[in-house]
Amino acid sequence: MSVLRFDNVSKRYDGGHDALSEVSFDVAQGEMLFVTGHSGAGKSTLLKLIHLSERPSRGAVVFGDRNLLKVRGRRIALHRREVGVVFQDHRLLGDRSVADNVALPLILRGMRRADIGKRVRAVLDKVSLGARANALPSQLSAGEQQRVGIARAIVGEPRLLVADEPTGNLDPTLSAEIMALFESLPELGTSVLVASHDLALVKRMKKRVLVLNQGRLVDDISPQDLAQ
């Protein structure tokens, strides 16, 4: 079953050229894949269409059986519960503890406090930050902050996780740890779509790779093809 489908999607920003041009692809439930391409190729735009911070100019983005064109108003927040997002710049609240930052999506959806505490502890353990639950983001390293961002993105058990250059500022060891964490998510049914311009990293992972060039999807490489 596909969790996400792009059907001939184009996106033109006001006054600009096509950032995406007639892009079509499917993501299966529990699949992990990468989208790569040079700076300006359209990777971030593609992710923004999925979590509805942008809208397509033409074509359809379909999530499960939901055409995202029809998702408006209050339904946007409901849609975002099902899509976890990891930003390159973390976007953590500086005056809140690690645990509070991770709890935020669950508080917003009105979950009971006791359940929130349990979930937050479990997910912080998963990203190896159980001991830093009470720290402020400014007291953490870049890699630790990134892991808090990931914990916040997965705490709500989304159907799809999208990550924009999640290892951009990290050393190779930390990048590998984060990729190992992402690789474990499909086992729980979460699909994972990672935008990265780091070709060495993408090749190492041996997953499906979508290649964008000036907004066009120019290649869709299967793991088998990558291995050759």
Ligand SMILES: Nc1ncnc2c1ncn2[C@@H]1O[C@H](COP(=O)(O)OP(=O)(O)OP(=O)(O)O)[C@@H](O)[C@H]1O
């Ligand atoms: N808000 C915007 N308004 C106008 N043009 C934009 C906007 N956001 C992106 N663009 C343009 O759309 C194109 C695709 O940008 P996008 O950020 O999606 O690329 P990218 O592959 O993520 O690049 P990078 O790796 O540098 O982040 C670029 O030409 C960019 O200048």
